[in-house]
Amino acid sequence: MWLMITPVGSDSSWDADWVPRNNPWGEIVGWNELSDAGFLWHHFTINYELILGGVDFSRRGIGVSLFDFAFMLSWVEIELNRTGKCLTSLSNMDLWFSFELRNELVYIQASYVEEVAVCSLGEIAELSSSAVFDSFRLIGKFHPECRNSHYLKNKLQGFLRL
Structure with a gap:
């Protein structure tokens, strides 16, 4: 499993002098007032390199939301353990992933890749936690002041309880 996210x-x-806005044209707000939509859809777009089971699921040049991507992947391990299947997608794009647990192996497909990847459930667990914690580290690197955001604190505490 390989995951790398870049702004x-x-x-x-991502600019050091950027001030929070709930949408690109909205009024300036503080980090505590930046809404979930601001974090999930309007700001902090990334490219990602993702290789699972030898299959390249990377996306560059389209820019997906950092936290939409991370939270989407965090759900996969939970659903696989609960039902053995997970179909998930990004909120504002037509990109989907399908995960199915069969005989201790996870089969992965995506809307934009022809190949089917196969990996262990442990690799999916590593992917889920890496996606979340790497996202928090990345935004903290560019905007240390966002660590005071109530929204991000609550999300992180929720992941630590899982």
């Missing part, structure tokens, strides 16, 4: 250079929300 989209043209997204000004």
Whole structure:
């Protein structure tokens, strides 16, 4: 399993002098007032490199939301353990992933990749936690002040309880 997330250079929300807004044209708010929509859909776009079971699921150049991507992947392990299947997608894009647990192996498909990847449930657990914690580390690196965000604190505490 390989995952690397990098900010989209043209997204000004990664700039050191960027001030929080709930949408790109909205009024300035503080980190505590930045809404879930601001974090999930309007700002902090990334490219990602993702290799599972030898299959390249990477996406570059389209910019997906950092936390939408991370939270989508965090759900996979939970659903596989609960039902043995997980169909998940990004909220604002037509990209989906299908995961199915069969005989201790996870079979993975995506809307934009022809190949089927096969990996262990342990690799999916590693992917789920890496996606979340790498996302928090990345945004904290660019905006240390966001660590005071109530929204992000609550999300992180929720993941630590899982």
